[in-house]
Amino acid sequence: LGLALCASSLCTASGTASLYHDYCVIGAGPAGLQAAYFLQEAGRDYIVFERSHAPGSFFALYPRHRKLISINKWHTGKSNSEFNLRHDWNSLLSHDRRLLFRRYSRDFFPNADAMVRYLEDFASLLKLRVQYNTAIVHVTLEKDEQAWNGHYFLLTDQDRQNYKCSSLLVATGTWVPNVVNFPGSEYVEGYETVSTNPEDFAGQTVLILGRGNSAFETAENILGVTNFIHMVSRSRVRLSWATHYVGDLRAINNGLLDTYQLKSLDGLLEGDLEDLAIVKDKKGKLHITLRFYLENRNTSAGIDSITLPQDELDNFATRAPYDRVIRCLGWKFDFSIYNRSLRMVPGKGNKIKYPQIKPNYESRGTQGLFVLGTASHSVDFRKSAGGFIHGFRYTTRAVYRLLENRHHGVPWPSTVYPITQLTNSIIKRVNEASGLYQMFTVLADIILLRENATAFEYLEEYPVGILAELEMQTGRKAPNGLFVVVMEYGRNFSGADKDVFYYNRAVGEAQHAWQSNFLHPVIYYYKHLPTEREMRLQPPDWPLPRPDAIHHIVEDFLTDWTAPNAHILPLRRFLENCLSTDLRNFFAESCFLFAFTRQKLPPFCQQGYARTQGLLGGERLRRHAAEAGLLEDYTLTDFSGDRPSDSHKGSQDQLLRDHVILVRPLQHLVHAKDE
Secondary structure (H helix, E strand, O other): OOHHHHHHOOOOOOOOOOOEEEEEOOOOHHHHHHHHHHHHHOOOOOEOOOOOOOOHHHHHOOOOOOOOOOOOOOOOOOEEEHHHHHOOOOOOOOOOHHOOHHHOOOOOOOOOHHHHHHOOOHHHHHHOOOOOOOOOOEEEEOOOOOOOOOOOEEEEOOOOOEEEEEEEEEOOOOOOEOOOOOOOOOHEEOOOOOOHHHHHHHHOOOEOOOHHHHHHHHHHHHHOOOOEEEEEEOOOOOOOHHHHHOOOOOOOHHHHHHHHHHHOOOEEOOOOOOOOOOOOEOOOOEEEEHHHHHHHOOOHHHHHHOOOOHOOOOOOOOOOOOOEEEOOOOOOOOOOOOOOHHHHOOOEEEEOEOEEEOOEEEOOOOOOOEEHHHHHHOOOOOOOOOOOOHHHHHHHHHHHHHHHHHOOOOOEEEEEEEHHHHHHHHHHHHOOOHHHHOOOOOOOEEEEEEEHHHHEEEEEEEEEHHHHHHHHHOOOOOOOEEEEEEEOOOOOOOOOOOOOOOOOOOOOHHHHHOOOOOEEEEEEEOOOOOHHHHHHOOOHHHHHHOEEEEEEEEEOOOOOOHHHHHHHHHHHHHHHHHOOOOOOOOOOOHHHHHHHOOOOOOOOHHOHHHHHOOOOOOHHHHHHHOOOOOOOOHOOOOOOOOOOHHHHHHHHHHHHHHHHOOOOHHHHHOOOOOO
């Protein structure tokens, strides 16, 4: 038994053997569990490392005041589960209907404790392989030409146990608090430790550093008991309803904006926090000054010897002393555990809190290292929802599909349809797909055309940033052109300084669809797969390179793109123009007529009527079509034998001259007649 255990790498004489798995996942938060689910469903060899005793440890502490800002909409008026995920921002993807978040909370903004319970059940009910109480403290590389990526990843935990894996999935999130160091910063309390009891702030004057949801959440909790609250940050407040970015300030936390603008003592200030300094007086009050006032001064001599801004400017905004200063500056990624050989480096500019990764979520420095979840948000920061559960549940699935193709030869899932189903396929997806809806401009449906445009292959939710690599990343070929279906807001509609409630903000007519502001489907047509160079040179603020043709489906107040004239007809004509073919559906009579009058039958007739397939006709259907004006009522034509012998030929000629050609799809027979 001992030999067997050692042979399976469970023990060695030295106790430092590396336990091997194909996939190692660091972190059992939502992204780590989502990755584990897909790997387990595929039967892959994986392990998830979690430093805590249970999954989702971040949610056991945050948000501090326990109310999530991810919506949990119970009722949508529809039973389509895929559509309902558009308005369920907390559930992970799985086949188990018990694991919908709505079964854990009825609140529109749920309590974070419900998320903790949900993640525990997700891991246990699906029997995911999570190793708890295992903190990975060091990650390095071991070169090996036989490994998948030319190297193995070596992981070491707090007990000096080593693990080896071929592919590393980092799902640790961003949990290290952002801290700004300035003179007096030792007097600042952190969001992670500050009291959540409002009574502890009764009658106090408070300064909050930061302007994100954690800052406003903290202010909202104590708004009714403080003397006043001031909030200072480098940038102006960004409202999520203006930016259309769910990470900006949400309405549920913005009570301080009311009290500020309605002149109820509270207020917002802009300033660089690194220029500040805090001085504490003998009574324990905290005074705000500027760093340059303290240069070459002996602060230990007392506040009386220090020049304060109000000494020179007697109406200085923050001249009143504060009882408490609270830091609410968000979090950043923990880079400390990664050896320099992995080249895990921070992003640039406002993405510095995230590691640098490619559009396929792979590290720019190390092949085979993928970043999932919140830490992968640099791909779509301030653009889409990739930093939140309702976004990264889809990007995690995309990474899993990329890995399946790369390491196991499993192509990206796809479905092949006859070209006659092209319009219907697009309409179905834009009306119910949740991944397209949540990860707008980042994930797209790809439609690969077959030769002569007789059929197409449909791939769902592929990262648009790696469109040029589609054939290599998916195992699918695109020699005959493609359509790309994405969801987009209007080009100039979103922004911190935008008035999104202005008069005539919405477009209602199909001919003005390109001016749509609200989220709406956009279809790009390319005759050839875009190249890497074209991807690099794409127009600013465009998710894709300039296409050969583009079509906007006009925005809809109900986000229901099924109107025959406003939505479906313009889309069908766009597709027909791109493909130079007729995508209409026809009755057998029309196909019969075309067979004698045209050199080429429309695809619907080729794939249906010409192959003796289609809807079985009958007197009732014929009468309905005639009454609706869809077919000629031939019962009024006299073909009796009493007529002259040449009358039969005349009647046939009249039939060919007067026959009305059908242009509407069968499912819209009862709607207004299409020209």
